[in-house]
Amino acid sequence: MKILLVHCHYRLPGGEDAVFAAERALLERRGHQVIVYERSNEEAAHGLPKALLPLHAVWNHAAARDIKHIIKTQNIDAVHIHNTLLLLSPAVVRAAKSTGVPVVQTLHNFRLFCPNGILLRDGRVCEDCPRHGLSCAIRHRCYRGSLAQTLVVAAAYGLHRRLGTWRGVTMVALTEFDRQKLLEFNRQYPMFDADRLVVKPNPVCVPSGPVNPWGDRKNQMLFAGRLEELKGLRTVLEAWRLLGDAAPALLVAGEGPLGDWARAQNLPNVQFLGQLPRAELHARMAESRAVVAASLCYESFALVPAEAHALGTPVLASGLGNVGASVQPGFDGLCFAPGDANALAGAVRAFGQMSFDCNAIAARARRTYSEDENYNALMRFYTKGTIQ
Secondary structure, eight states, X not given: OEEEEEEEEOSSOOHHHHHHHHHHHHHHHTTOEEEEEEEEGGGGSSHHHHHHHHHHHHOOHXXXXXXXXXXXXXXXXXXXXXXXXXXXXXXXXXXXXXXXXXXXXXXXXXXXXXXXXXXXXXXXXXXXXXXXXXXXXXXXXXTTTOHHHHHHHHHHHHHHHHHTTBXXXXXXXXXXXXXXXXHHHHHXXXXXXXXXXXXXXXXXXXXXXXXXXXXXXXXXXXXXXXXXXXXXXXXXXXXXXXXXXXXXXXEEEOOOTTHHHHHHTXXXXXEEXXXXXXXXXXXXXXXXXXXXXXXXXXXXXXXXXXXXXXXXXXXXXXXXXXXXXXXXXXXXXXEEOXXXXXXXXXXXXXXXXXXXXXXXXXXXXXXXXXXXXXXXXXXXXXXXXOOO
C-alpha cells in the first residue's frame, strides 16, 4: 500500500512524535511505501507566520490543498493523521476525506472535547467542556493559561464539530478507557461516528527475553516518571513515610519540579536514580517486585504500566483513568484510591503477602502490545469496510 502519514510537531518533542515515527518505521519495515506530510509549530514562532497562526489553526487552506494534491498525484491508498494542532488545522482531515480514500486519525488525547487535551484543571480531573461546552475552557483560560490561545483552539474544534469534519473518519483511541470516555462525551456533543471509534494501543518496546520469576526479584519497588504533582509523587513518599522500616526499597527514576522537595524528605528506604536511559529503566523494572503508578490524572496512554507488564512486573496503580484501567487486581497488580497515602501503604503491605505469575503477566502484555498486533490493526483501519 501507499500510505500518507500526516503530523504536526509541537515546538517541544513529545510522545506523539515518537508514536508517529514508530508507526512510520513499522510500515516501512513491512514493505509499504510511506509518504510523509509533516510540519512543525516552530515554523510559526516568529513574524508573519506567528501572526497568521490563529487563522491557520482554525483552517489552513494551504495545508489542505497540499494534502489533496499529494493524495491525487501520488495515488495514495490510505491517510493516517496524527496531530493537527496548531499549524495544520482539522481542515486537512476534511481535505483527505474529500478524496474518497480511507482516512484514519489517532486521538492521542481528549482535545476533540477539551482544549488543553488532558481533562485537567487546577490539579484535578475536569470534564466541564465535554459536558457543558467549550465556553468553560475559555472562561478558565485552559489552553496554556491564555484567553487568546484558548479562544483559537475552542474556535477550531467548535467550527469543525459543526461541519462534521470527523464524520466518516476512523478514529483511533489508545485504550478502552479512552474509548468509553470519548463515546460518553460524543453522545453529549457529537463529533464522530460512534461505530468508527476503535482501539489500538501504542506499541511498547521492551527486551523480549526471559522474565524474572517472582521469587528471584529484589524486595524493591520502582516509581518512574516526571517528579511532579500529577504523577502522585507526594502520595508515594508519604506512603513510604507511613510504612517506616517495614517499607521495601523504593527506587525513584526521573527528574522534575518536585525533585529537590522529594530528596529533602530524607526517607531511609528511598533511593533517587535521576533520569535513566530507557534500557537501564527496563532493567530496574524487570528486577523489581512492582512498579508504583500513582497518577492523579487520566493520562493518555499509561506507558510505564504497559512496559512494566511486558516485563512481567506487577503494578501498584491509583484507581483512576488509564493507570487504574491497566491493572487487573490480583493478576498483574493492585489498585489504591488516588491521592490516598494510607491506601497506598495498605496496598504495599498486602503486596508483601502475595505472589504473582510474572510469566503470565508478560505473555499477555506482549501479545497486546506486540508489533504484529499493531501492524494488523493498522491494516484493518486502512482498508475500507473492515472497521470493527
